[in-house]
Amino acid sequence: MKVLGNLGGVRSPSELGRKLEEHDYLADEGLAVACFLALRMGRPLFLEGEAGVGKTELAKTLAKVLDAPLIRLQCYEGLDAAQALYDWDFPRQLLHLKAAETAGVRDVGKLEDDLYDRRFLIRRPLLRAIEEPGSVLLVDEIDRADDEFEAFLLEVLSDFTISIPELGTIRAERPPVVIVTSNRTREVHDALKRRCLYHWLEHPSHEREVAIIRRRLPESTELLAEQVATAVHRLRGRDLLKPPGIAESLDWTEALLALGARELDPGLAAATLGAVLKYREDQQAALADWGRRPG
Ligand SMILES: Nc1ncnc2c1ncn2[C@@H]1O[C@H](COP(=O)(O)OP(=O)(O)OP(=O)(O)O)[C@@H](O)[C@H]1O
Ligand SMILES: [Mg+2]
Numbered sequence: 506m507k508v509l510g511n512l513g514g515v516r517s518p519s520e521l522g523r524k525l526e527e528h529d530y531l532a533d534e535g536l537a538v539a540c541f542l543a544l545r546m547g548r549p550l551f552l553e554g555e556a557g558v559g560k561t562e563l564a565k566t567l568a569k570v571l572d573a574p575l576i577r578l579q580c581y582e583g584l585d586a587a588q589a590l591y592d593w594d595f596p597r598q599l600l601h602l603k604a605a606e607t608a609g610v611r612d613v614g615k616l617e618d619d620l621y622d623r624r625f626l627i628r629r630p631l632l633r634a635i636e637e638p639g640s641v642l643l644v645d646e647i648d649r650a651d652d653e654f655e656a657f658l659l660e661v662l663s664d665f666t667i668s669i670p671e672l673g674t675i676r677a678e679r680p681p682v683v684i685v686t687s688n689r690t691r692e693v694h695d696a697l698k699r700r701c702l703y704h705w706l707e708h709p710s711h712e713r714e715v716a717i718i719r720r721r722l723p724e725s726t727e728l729l730a731e732q733v734a735t736a737v738h739r740l741r742g743r744d745l746l747k748p749p750g751i752a753e754s755l756d757w758t759e760a761l762l763a764l765g766a767r768e769l770d771p772g773l774a775a776a777t778l779g780a781v782l783k784y785r786e787d788q789q790a791a792l793a794d795w796g797r798r799p800g
Contacts, residue, residue, distance in 0.1 A: 513571035539704035549683035554706030557750015621671035
């Protein structure tokens with residue numbers, strides 16, 4: 506099979522898993538396989554999952570593993586092609602025009618060429634990703650962008666070629682490794698998904714979560730990491746407005762460590778609840794579970 510993508514010398518999913526771990530990212534087997542295949546097949550990886558399960562971090566860590574620049578396009582409502590691809594630096598073009606006028610430049614054709622010179626081009630993430638060989642492009646939270654942007658992105662991801670009328674066609678010498686993430690606040694169109702390999706990122710198993718806590722916060726005791734992971738796992742089983750992600754497990758542990766805790770007791774848990782649950786209703790539900798009255 507022809508190897509299309511940037512593999513960075515990684516030969517198997519387990520090797521990729523080990524390399525991610527060297528950079529403190531603990532992936533389960535499913536994620537390592539999905540990620541390896543995306544690299545090997547040269548296809549974007551569409552990562553969906555709840556908040557704080559490690560979608561953005563995976564792209565950051567993958568860039569480290571591949572020793573490639575990470576280029577991030579953060580999506581939001583109203584994001585359009587000019588903000589994602591390129592723009593002309595209008596104020597600087599105007600200044601240039603004024604300076605040319607003062608200098609008495611008369612050649613209008615040359616002036617126009619000068620104005621659309623590369624030095625006045627503002628390269629946004631998608632253009633940078635196309636121009637920088639072998640970069641990792643993170644299109645983060647695509648579900649926040651509009652349908653039109655999604656269609657435009659699909660076009661870019663299909664051939665990694667863009668046309669700038671004033672400069673001509675720019676083609677990626679080596680297409681970027683692309684990670685697209687979504688929190689699933691809305692469904693992303695099938696056409697975009699079809700272009701990508703898909704992986705749903707679950708909350709980690711209890712064992713993996715303990716390992717992540719210990720890896721990221723080595724000052725935590727095994728007992729504390731175990732107790733936090735157990736408590737967080739239970740909270741996820743409840744019908745909460747915002748179930749805690751790995752980010753919250755880490756924040757909670759850090760808060761407990763800041764208070765000098767070596768293990769979790771109900772008093773400390775209640776006192777530090779703001780590190781793990783960010784809605785009043787969720788906090789009240791947890792406190793009721795633990796037989797404590799909201800303070
Ligand atoms: N598998 C993992 N191994 C180690 N650390 C992890 C892992 N997953 C997540 N983390 C930690 O959790 C934090 C949150 O992860 P991240 O921001 O990637 O989540 P996300 O899925 O992008 O969330 P959101 O949807 O809110 O953007 C990271 O900063 C990282 O420290
Ligand atoms: Mg994220």
